[in-house]
Amino acid sequence: MKIYDVAIIGGGVIGTSIARELSRYRLRIGLFEKEEELAFGVSKSNSGIIHPGTQNPDGLIKSRLCVQGNRLTKALAGELSIDLKEVGELVVAFNEEEGSRLIEIKKLGEALKVPGLKIVDKAWLKVHEPNLSDKAIAALYAPTAAIISPYRWVYDFSENAARNGAEIFTGTKVESILPTPPGFEVGTSKGVFRARYVINASGLYADEVSKLVGVNSFSIRPRKGEEFLLDKKEEHLTNHLLFPLPSKNSKGILVTRTSDGNPMIGPTAVDADDKEDLSTTQEGLEKVLEGARRLIPSINENDIIAYFAGLRPVAGDDFIIRHEAEVPGFINVAGIQSPGLTAAPAIALMVCGILKDHGLRLRKKLFFHKHRKKEIHLFAIPLEKTKSLIKKDPGYSDIVCRCEMVSAKEVREAIARGARTMDGIKFRTRAQAGRCHGGFCTTRIMKILSEETGMPLVKVTKRGKNSEIVKKDRSSDE
Amino acid sequence: MTNRDLVVVGGGPAGMAAAVTAAENGVKDILLIERDQYLGGLLNQCVHTGFGIEYFKEVLTGPEYADRFIKKVKSIPDIKVSLRSFVVRLEGDKTLTYLKPGGLHTVRPKALIMATGCREKTREMIHIPGMRPSGVFPAGLAQKLINIEGLLPGENVVIIGSGDIGLIMARRLTLEGASVKAIIEIQPQTRGLVRNIVQCVEDFDIPVYFNHKVLKIHGKDRVEKVSVARVDGQMKEMDGTRFDIECDTVLVSVGLIPENELIEMAGVAIDKKTNSPVSEEVNATSIPGIFVCGNSFKVYDLVDSVTRDSELAGRAAAEYIRNAR
Numbered sequence: 138m139k140i141y142d143v144a145i146i147g148g149g150v151i152g153t154s155i156a157r158e159l160s161r162y163r164l165r166i167g168l169f170e171k172e173e174e175l176a177f178g179v180s181k182s183n184s185g186i187i188h189p190g191t192q193n194p195d196g197l198i199k200s201r202l203c204v205q206g207n208r209l210t211k212a213l214a215g216e217l218s219i220d221l222k223e224v225g226e227l228v229v230a231f232n233e234e235e236g237s238r239l240i241e242i243k244k245l246g247e248a249l250k251v252p253g254l255k256i257v258d259k260a261w262l263k264v265h266e267p268n269l270s271d272k273a274i275a276a277l278y279a280p281t282a283a284i285i286s287p288y289r290w291v292y293d294f295s296e297n298a299a300r301n302g303a304e305i306f307t308g309t310k311v312e313s314i315l316p317t318p319p320g321f322e323v324g325t326s327k328g329v330f331r332a333r334y335v336i337n338a339s340g341l342y343a344d345e346v347s348k349l350v351g352v353n354s355f356s357i358r359p360r361k362g363e364e365f366l367l368d369k370k371e372e373h374l375t376n377h378l379l380f381p382l383p384s385k386n387s388k389g390i391l392v393t394r395t396s397d398g399n400p401m402i403g404p405t406a407v408d409a410d411d412k413e414d415l416s417t418t419q420e421g422l423e424k425v426l427e428g429a430r431r432l433i434p435s436i437n438e439n440d441i442i443a444y445f446a447g448l449r450p451v452a453g454d455d456f457i458i459r460h461e462a463e464v465p466g467f468i469n470v471a472g473i474q475s476p477g478l479t480a481a482p483a484i485a486l487m488v489c490g491i492l493k494d495h496g497l498r499l500r501k502k503l504f505f506h507k508h509r510k511k512e513i514h515l516f517a518i519p520l521e522k523t524k525s526l527i528k529k530d531p532g533y534s535d536i537v538c539r540c541e542m543v544s545a546k547e548v549r550e551a552i553a554r555g556a557r558t559m560d561g562i563k564f565r566t567r568a569q570a571g572r573c574h575g576g577f578c579t580t581r582i583m584k585i586l587s588e589e590t591g592m593p594l595v596k597v598t599k600r601g602k603n604s605e606i607v608k609k610d611r612s613s614d615e
Numbered sequence: 616m617t618n619r620d621l622v623v624v625g626g627g628p629a630g631m632a633a634a635v636t637a638a639e640n641g642v643k644d645i646l647l648i649e650r651d652q653y654l655g656g657l658l659n660q661c662v663h664t665g666f667g668i669e670y671f672k673e674v675l676t677g678p679e680y681a682d683r684f685i686k687k688v689k690s691i692p693d694i695k696v697s698l699r700s701f702v703v704r705l706e707g708d709k710t711l712t713y714l715k716p717g718g719l720h721t722v723r724p725k726a727l728i729m730a731t732g733c734r735e736k737t738r739e740m741i742h743i744p745g746m747r748p749s750g751v752f753p754a755g756l757a758q759k760l761i762n763i764e765g766l767l768p769g770e771n772v773v774i775i776g777s778g779d780i781g782l783i784m785a786r787r788l789t790l791e792g793a794s795v796k797a798i799i800e801i802q803p804q805t806r807g808l809v810r811n812i813v814q815c816v817e818d819f820d821i822p823v824y825f826n827h828k829v830l831k832i833h834g835k836d837r838v839e840k841v842s843v844a845r846v847d848g849q850m851k852e853m854d855g856t857r858f859d860i861e862c863d864t865v866l867v868s869v870g871l872i873p874e875n876e877l878i879e880m881a882g883v884a885i886d887k888k889t890n891s892p893v894s895e896e897v898n899a900t901s902i903p904g905i906f907v908c909g910n911s912f913k914v915y916d917l918v919d920s921v922t923r924d925s926e927l928a929g930r931a932a933a934e935y936i937r938n939a940r
Binding site for chain 2: 413415416419439441444445523531574576579598600603604612
């Protein structure tokens with residue numbers, strides 16, 4: 138039986154950022170993810186915004202962790218070589234009453250030490266955000282807001298954690314956790330492991346995992362958000378991330394963009410019961426268009442190239458990050474909804490502190506690989522650089538996905554770094570993510586995946602078991 | 616950087632016809648760029664018959680139709696073909712950069728003919744709500760899977776839209792042993808050719824629901840069913856008409872859009888609604904010397920019309936090059 142100092146349940150941004158932070162120390166770390174790949178749960182449908190820390194209520198854990206996380210994320214982005222764009226955000230006011238709320242939000246933000254906040258007027262907005270609605274009268278400008286790819290962030294954390302010795306198990310569902318002081322026996326779909334400490338970072342299922350050790354103090358209620366992506370041609374629709382004033386349940390319908398340049402509108406915020414219902418709706422689309430057009434009236438429905446829904450794992454208003462005294466060694470990291478992506482590195486530090494307080498010795502490794510080598514995306518580099526890359530490896534000149542300009546080499550690299558499904562390749566490379574949605578490149582990518590892993594074409598899946606792309610292969614029938 | 620008289624982008628029926636006609640009209644130095652490893656474009660996956668009736672006065676399959684032009688292209692020494700070549704940049708002065716296994720090349724032609732074809736509208740473009748499981752395919756991708764790769768995409772199929780590719784795929788899937796449960800068309804009549812309705816649907820007893828739309832796709836990992844309802848004149852769901860169809864696959868055949876992102880990059884004016892170039896004359900664009908033909912100019916019903924349109928473009932480009940001297 139494998140023995141770990143720390144078992145982490147959940148391979149989203151929270152689990153992997155904790156794994157990466159812990160991998161500095163002389164510890165045996167195991168991370169267990171039930172899905173076929175990492176980031177396939179809550180993290181995959183995140184907006185990718187690194188929030189400055191303004192729109193969170195006073196006095197909550199998440200408010201403090203968000204501001205700290207914004208700072209830490211930027212430092213880490215350099216170490217882990219991910220593209221992070223500090224675009225800044227505008228919280229937009231449309232009338233006098235909203236204008237005075239901006240001043241309150243600014244004060245709260247300043248009390249939390251959010252840097253650089255300023256109120257900007259209509260004239261400023263005209264110059265700096267020309268497509269913004271004429272009805273906007275002022276905005277709170279927060280320059281530290283940034284964008285990042287949420288799933289690549291998870292892959293970066295996990296790759297670096299693995300480089301530093303953490304063991305990552307995908308397709309491995311935790312089914313039982315038996316306290317056997319000092320420590321636990323963790324029963325999974327791939328066998329039993331022992332661990333001294335267990336960290337529950339299992340997103341939507343954190344309540345169910347917590348129940349495995351008898352801690353029933355919270356439940357996770359999904360809150361659905363639908364998001365709609367626009368064609369990259371509209372990349373310059375806005376200069377900043379645009380927010381309306383927040384409501385109690387959400388930050389409202391935003392106009393943002395992904396780190397790859399697609400404008401994104403949404404999300405909705407609707408409480409749901411089903412943890413697997415990721416369906417989009419006609420009402421959701423109408424609501425999002427209405428909200429987004431309040432900010433940018435020129436948004437064209439025909440520019441929508443993709444949409445998806447995500448579920449926020451809500452457990453009350455705040456995050457739950459605590460050692461459960463009745464089950465020594467068991468730590469819940471639950472209810473991590475917005476701003477969880479931003480807070481992730483701060484949460485990881487907090488969890489390290491909790492582990493230390495409860496007896497885990499954190500001794501630094503003699504050598505910690507702090508940096509991760511940046512992967513290459515042809516769409517992100519100038520053609521001159523592509524030219525020199527091709528000289529080194531002709532695989533870069535063999536284009537697979539023509540909408541997003543992804544080469545066979547990049548697809549093979551993604552597989553080498555752990556992609557095992559069509560979605561996993563899409564998240565890492567953007568192949569199939571453009572306007573034709575894989576109409577032209579699906580077959581080629583399936584073949585590369587099959588060549589690299591040896592899996593037959595009929596076993597290639599969209600996102601894991603039961604999501605096979607094709608039913609039968611007749612190419613080799615006699 | 617090399618200079619050429621004429622570059623044609625796209626080695627499907629449009630590009631081949633344009634290149635051949637340009638050569639016949641005296642253009643000497645032609646480069647035909649094709650992204651795939653063979654010429655013929657989408658005709659290669661159209662193994663059914665019905666091609667060439669107007670142009671050749673014969674009934675051919677797609678590959679047969681393509682083959683006639685491939686032979687012509689190969690017989691003309693003035694046409695150089697560059698396969699597996701992928702254009703990554705086009706500038707307003709017609710400078711074109713393309714990747715080809717092993718290198719990145721730049722070429723500047725006197726005239727440029729874009730014959731880049733079209734792509735299918737996706738589920739996302741027409742906003743079909745619901746889950747996003749495996750098993751939702753653009754009809755043309757399903758066609759490629761079956762006819763080129765020998766892979767069967769699904770066994771119980773619902774087809775959304777009655778465009779020609781959808782109709783042809785209804786027959787193709789039936790012949791491959793799959794069960795086509797229904798074709799759902801929001802309009803009161805088909806968008807496809809009458810002959811396809813008769814030969815691909817009626818002859819196989821496949822139910823077509825006109826004035827119906829798919830409200831929702833169900834299924835977590837793989838498609839499980841679709842919810843369908845009748846619509847009124849405003850395309851709104853009519854009360855009490857909703858029903859479900861169990862299926863493991865949904866094909867989307869709701870129309871084609873010209874592929875013009877490259878000329879858009881070069882600054883050519885594009886009609887936002889049709890994605891076609893804005894132009895005064897057939898095949899011309901807002902940049903003199905850049906011509907567009909075939910389905911990238913306008914989506915045609917028949918390849919025969921694509922050929923005729925592209926011959927005009929070949930002639931126009933030849934004339935442009937002559938006058939530019």
